[in-house]
Amino acid sequence: MSRLTSKRHPDLLSCNFNQDFSCVAVGHKKGYTILNCDPFGKVHSKTDQGATGIVEMLFCTSLVALVGTADTQPNNSPRKLQIVNTKRQSTICELIFPTSVLAVKMNRKRLIVVLESEIYIYDISTMKLLHTIETGPNPNAVCALSSDSDRSYLAYPSPSPSSTSTPLSSSSVPGPPPAPTAGDVLLFDTITLSALNVIQAHKSPIAHLALNSTGTMLATASEKGTVVRVFSVPDAKQLWQFRRGSSSARIWSINFNLANTLLAVSSDSSTIHIYRLQGTPGRSALPEPEEELRSPTPSETTPVSSPPERHSSSSLGKRTFRMGKTLVGGVGGYLPRSVSERWEPQRDFAYIKLRGTQGRTVVALSATVPQVMVISSEGLFQAYNIDLDNGGECTLMKEFALLGNEDTAAAE
Numbered sequence: 001m002s003r004l005t006s007k008r009h010p011d012l013l014s015c016n017f018n019q020d021f022s023c024v025a026v027g028h029k030k031g032y033t034i035l036n037c038d039p040f041g042k043v044h045s046k047t048d049q050g051a052t053g054i055v056e057m058l059f060c061t062s063l064v065a066l067v068g069t070a071d072t073q074p075n076n077s078p079r080k081l082q083i084v085n086t087k088r089q090s091t092i093c094e095l096i097f098p099t100s101v102l103a104v105k106m107n108r109k110r111l112i113v114v115l116e117s118e119i120y121i122y123d124i125s126t127m128k129l130l131h132t133i134e135t136g137p138n139p140n141a142v143c144a145l146s147s148d149s150d151r152s153y154l155a156y157p158s159p160s161p162s163s164t165s166t167p168l169s170s171s172s173v174p175g176p177p178p179a180p181t182a183g184d185v186l187l188f189d190t191i192t193l194s195a196l197n198v199i200q201a202h203k204s205p206i207a208h209l210a211l212n213s214t215g216t217m218l219a220t221a222s223e224k225g226t227v228v229r230v231f232s233v234p235d236a237k238q239l240w241q242f243r244r245g246s247s248s249a250r251i252w253s254i255n256f257n258l259a260n261t262l263l264a265v266s267s268d269s270s271t272i273h274i275y276r277l278q279g280t281p282g283r284s285a286l287p288e289p290e291e292e293l294r295s296p297t298p299s300e301t302t303p304v305s306s307p308p309e310r311h312s313s314s315s316l317g318k319r320t321f322r323m324g325k326t327l328v329g330g331v332g333g334y335l336p337r338s339v340s341e342r343w344e345p346q347r348d349f350a351y352i353k354l355r356g357t358q359g360r361t362v363v364a365l366s367a368t369v370p371q372v373m374v375i376s377s378e379g380l381f382q383a384y385n386i387d388l389d390n391g392g393e394c395t396l397m398k399e400f401a402l403l404g405n406e407d408t409a410a411a412e
Contacts, residue, residue: 008359009379013069015402017375018057019107019147019213020258021364024375025064026402027052032066033407034086038368040381040400044086047406050076056104058124059147062087065104065111081113083127093127102141108149110190114141119156121190131193135159144209144218145190146233151215152191153233157206158184158198183222185209187234196234202227210254217256217277219263225249227345228265230277242275243345257365262349264372266363274365274372274386274394276349350391352384371397379403 014027023043024035031049034057035042054067062085068076078100083092095113103114111122116139121131136159143156183202188195202222210219217239218231225248230240242263244251249267256263256277263275352372354361359377365386366373372384372394379402384394 008377009403011403011407012377012379013051013053014055015375015377016056016362017255017364017373019059020367021255021373022060022367023057024381024402025055025057026407027055027066028403028407030407032064033403034064035381035402037373037381038366038371038383040383040398042404045404045407046086052076053078054101054104056106058106058108063092063106065106067101067104083111095127102139103143105143105145105154107145107147107152110145110152112143112145112154112190114138114143114156116141119143119154121154121193131190133188140207142206142209144211146211146215147213148215150191151233152189153196153211153215154188154190155185155209155211155218155233156188158186185218185220187218187236189234197236199231199236201229201231208251208254210256212256212260213258214260217260219254219256221251221254221265223248223250225251225267228254228263228275230263240275240277241345242273243347244273245269245271252360253362253364255362255364258367262365264363264365266361266374268360270354272352272354272361272363272372272374273348274350274352274391275346276391348391350386350394352394375402 011029012026013029016025017023018025022037024037026033026035029051031046032052032055033042034044049066050073051069052066053069054065056065064084064086066082066084067078068080069078070076079097081095081097081101081104084090085092097113097115099115101113102116105112106124109124111124113120117135117137119133119135120129122128123130135156138157143154146153182205183200185199185201185206186195187197187199199218201220204222204224206220207223207225208221211233216233218233219228220231221228226244226246228242228244229238231238244265244267249269252266252268254263254265261277263277264272266272352374361374361376364373370386370388372386374382374384381400381402382396383398385397386394
């Protein structure tokens, strides 16, 4: 969860789990706080940082990425990214960007910085800029990075394809990137710095993406929010399709468990869904019309051209954008060939009925105990027991506040 815009605790600005769901990083008006999930408790807190809108951890290490919220204060600008060592209480580096930083993603090899129309890829060991991707407008910073260092894949909404696009040449002059095509997702390898595939996942624009910890599966949801799909990575074959509900909803979060057996989804409805990743999905000749997979047009079935040699990060970014448009035409073989091959959505295996209005939520599955963890913009951490054999409604077992008195503005 990045900056919170729904009903929230007055001092809470952001909250999110780390990569293995063992900790929660909280940004608030006075600074930031790191909490352990099990047992629940504060690990680190800094209350003189100023308003902090993004706090991202690198697993359970002392490395934390911070972005402020006050553009009128240079030391706390939303355009400045700080990498800090919480153990040494020192700043490792600071990076200034041309526009506000909307999201930060990390694994042990790569740091990803998402702006509205660009993605920056850094070597996390040296903080050297490796690559810049022009994405087109992405104001909600929709993207996902695998936490696996060897399969360090990045997924983001693909730029729109062009039926008149031609292979790259030395004389090609790319124009400004258009808005992403509705429902298309581009897969990018952040180690080799090359585009891998384009998944034509939905008809509606992409609202949320999630990669599993091993970089082998991608979950997608559109702005309609009625269906969640899971694809294999990087070959883009559809594995499962899950029904969230019949009415539209805004998807807040999607997370796989570390064992890759369950998928949890939260939205602006009062129900959190947990799906089981097993078995073979059924086929249906009567899919939901609004959530059909797009079929490629004849103009989208041209071969993928080989990219030229790389010379600089800026030219790489333009090539990635143009290659993404070409790749859309090269994945038709992974899509259903007829209406009769569309997937029958599966129902949830387990669920949580939230009490009252929780605001925006992030859901994750514990790697150590059979529990579903929920953090909310209202400042709550909740843990629910899940019956791994029978599913059904999960039972609330624990509830804690994300912010203590010392973290709130009222404590000043």
